[in-house]
Amino acid sequence: MFLRFFALLIFCVSCSPSSMAEFQLEGEGIAKTVLARLQEVESVSDLVREGPRLKKEFASLVKVMIEAKKYRAENPEEEAPVLVRLEVSEALKREFIRVYQLEGCAEVMEGLQRESLHRLDYHRMRSLLQKS
Secondary structure, eight states: OHHHHHHHHHHOOOOOOOSHHHHHHHHHHHHHHHHHHHHTOSSHHHHHHHHHHHHHHHHHHHHHHHHHHHHHHHOTTSOOOOOOOHHHHHHHHHHHHHHHHSTTHHHHHHHHHHHHHHHHHHHHHHHHHHHO
16 A cells, blocks of 8 residues: 555646646645655654644645546646656655554554545546546
8 A cells, every 4th residue: 555655646746737747746745745744753653643634635645646637638738747856756755664664653654545545546446437
C-alpha cells in the first residue's frame, strides 16, 4: 500500500489549475506539505497527532489527481511537461520509509491513506467501466 501511494505522490504534482503544468505544481505543493508533516513524526503518537492533517493532504492529492486525469481526457493535445523535482520525490520517499519503520506507524499510516486510496480506486474503476 505504501509503495502504491508513494508512486501516486511522485507522479502527481494542485485552486483550479488550467494546464497540466499547474496540476503538477499543485501536486508538488501538496507533496511538500506531506513531507513537512512527516518530518515532525518521531513516534506513533506523533503520527496520530499529525494524522488528521496528513489525511486531509492525502485527500487533496487524490482530488488533484482525479481532476488532472479529467483535464487530460478533455485536453489530449496538451503535452504534460515533466516538472516533478526529484529532490522532493526522493525526500518524501525517505520520510515515508523512515516513518514506516517506526514501531506501530505502518498500521497508522495505512489507515490514514486507506480512504484516499479507495476513492482513487473507485474513480479508476469508474473510468474503465465508462470506456467499455
